[in-house]
Amino acid sequence: MTATSQRVAPTPTPHTNGPARIQAVPLRHTGRWISAGIVGIATAAFLFSVVQNPNLDWPTVGEYLFAPLTLQGLATTIFLTVSAMAIGLAGGIVVAVMRLSPNPVLRVVSGLFVWVFRGTPVLLQLIFWGFIGAFIPKIVLGIPFTSIEFWSVSTSDLIPATVAALLALGLNEMAYASEIVRAGIQSVDNGQTEAAHSLGMSPGRTLRRIVLPQAMRVIVPPMGNEVITMLKTTALVSVIAGRDLMSNLQAAYAQNFKIIPLLIVAAIWYLVLTSILAVPQAWLERRFGRGVAGARESSVTRVLQAWKGGKK
Numbered sequence: 001m002t003a004t005s006q007r008v009a010p011t012p013t014p015h016t017n018g019p020a021r022i023q024a025v026p027l028r029h030t031g032r033w034i035s036a037g038i039v040g041i042a043t044a045a046f047l048f049s050v051v052q053n054p055n056l057d058w059p060t061v062g063e064y065l066f067a068p069l070t071l072q073g074l075a076t077t078i079f080l081t082v083s084a085m086a087i088g089l090a091g092g093i094v095v096a097v098m099r100l101s102p103n104p105v106l107r108v109v110s111g112l113f114v115w116v117f118r119g120t121p122v123l124l125q126l127i128f129w130g131f132i133g134a135f136i137p138k139i140v141l142g143i144p145f146t147s148i149e150f151w152s153v154s155t156s157d158l159i160p161a162t163v164a165a166l167l168a169l170g171l172n173e174m175a176y177a178s179e180i181v182r183a184g185i186q187s188v189d190n191g192q193t194e195a196a197h198s199l200g201m202s203p204g205r206t207l208r209r210i211v212l213p214q215a216m217r218v219i220v221p222p223m224g225n226e227v228i229t230m231l232k233t234t235a236l237v238s239v240i241a242g243r244d245l246m247s248n249l250q251a252a253y254a255q256n257f258k259i260i261p262l263l264i265v266a267a268i269w270y271l272v273l274t275s276i277l278a279v280p281q282a283w284l285e286r287r288f289g290r291g292v293a294g295a296r297e298s299s300v301t302r303v304l305q306a307w308k309g310g311k312k
Contacts, residue, residue, distance in 0.1 A: 060261035064252065065268065073248035074269055080165060080234045080244060085227055087170030092177025097207070099182055110178070117175035123236050125172055129164035130240030165234070165242040173230060180222050184215030216288040224281030228274050235266075245269060 050056070064070055098110035117125070128135075133156035142149040159167070188211050196206040235246040246266055253262040 055260055056264060057258060057261040060258050061264050061268075064249070064262055064265045069248045069252060070245065070265060070269070073243065073245035076162065076243050077231070077234050077245040078273070080162075080169060080237065080242070081227070081231045083166055084169035084173055084234075085230055087166070088173025088177045088226075088230075089223070091170070091174035092181050093212075095174060095178035096181035096185060099178065100185060114175045114178055117172050118179075122168065122172045122233060123239065125168040126165060126236055126240055129159070129168040130161060132159055132164065161237075161240050161242045164240060165237040165244075169230065169233065169237075173226065176226060177223065180219055180226070181215070184217075184219035185211055187218045188214045213288075216284075220281070220284045220288055224277070224284070227281070228277055231273055231277065232270060235270075 095110045095113060098106040099114070101107060133154070136155050138152055139155055139158060140149050141151040185207075192210055192214065193206055196210045197203075201209070234242075234244050237244045238247040238250050241247055249262045249266050253259045
């Protein structure tokens with residue numbers, strides 16, 4: 001049955017002994033087209049008013065869109081996003097395995113880690129790591145409980161603003177990623193693990209070859225959202241002068257007072273990066289969703305099929 005209902009109307013035929021011919025006539029969705037027209041007109045009017053707004057100062061937007069200051073901040077934003085997600089994903093797998101471990105010490109330590117980093121705002125963590133030098137002035141390598149030192153360095157020199165931002169974002173993401181990975185591992189039937197052990201596979205090999213590949217179908221969608229969230233969370237690095245995209249643009253409009261145009265520049269680049277990140281996420285979802293009913297159909301394909309069905 002197609003997506004739209006149909007009414008059946010008999011076609012007039014000459015008086016014969018045979019059955020009457022039946023013709024299917026699609027229903028007319030008048031309300032649907034009227035609402036679509038209203039929404040389209042309202043959207044076009046809003047976009048026109050935004051584009052024609054003189055306060056946007058489009059020449060300034062074009063000037064700073066590819067300015068060296070903007071591109072340097074963009075590179076830092078991409079670096080922080082990729083590095084923090086790598087730390088979060090790798091550490092999240094370790095923490096998730098610790099939380100599922102039968103060892104009570106590992107469970108308690110991992111649970112405390114998740115409790116602390118997931119229970120405090122990421123902005124607080126950024127400020128803490130940004131001013132870690134006030135808490136630990138010097139990092140020393142030597143013999144504990146003695147005055148013997150082999151190596152020492154100022155904490156502020158060892159952990160500049162960019163490193164502090166990377167630590168804060170990576171450790172915070174590690175706590176969230178561990179819960180996502182744990183949910184994915186628990187979604188795999190225990191029979192898979194038991195079958196692997198019966199074949200002589202070690203626990204580590206079972207996790208790598210059997211459990212994680214099946215858990216990826218559950219892990220990838222929320223983890224893709226975490227990547228996009230991380231991209232936008234890097235904007236908070238501006239509070240510790242992390243030299244990311246938002247930090248550089250804030251420094252620029254603090255001098256020329258062109259706040260709105262430079263915020264439009266930041267919004268354009270964040271939208272571009274978010275759109276790019278959605279492509280590998282969709283590919284990974286299809287890749288790890290093979291064998292599941294309907295997994296091979298992308299959302300675009302389903303929309304096109306529904307639209308074609310409505311035209312029949």
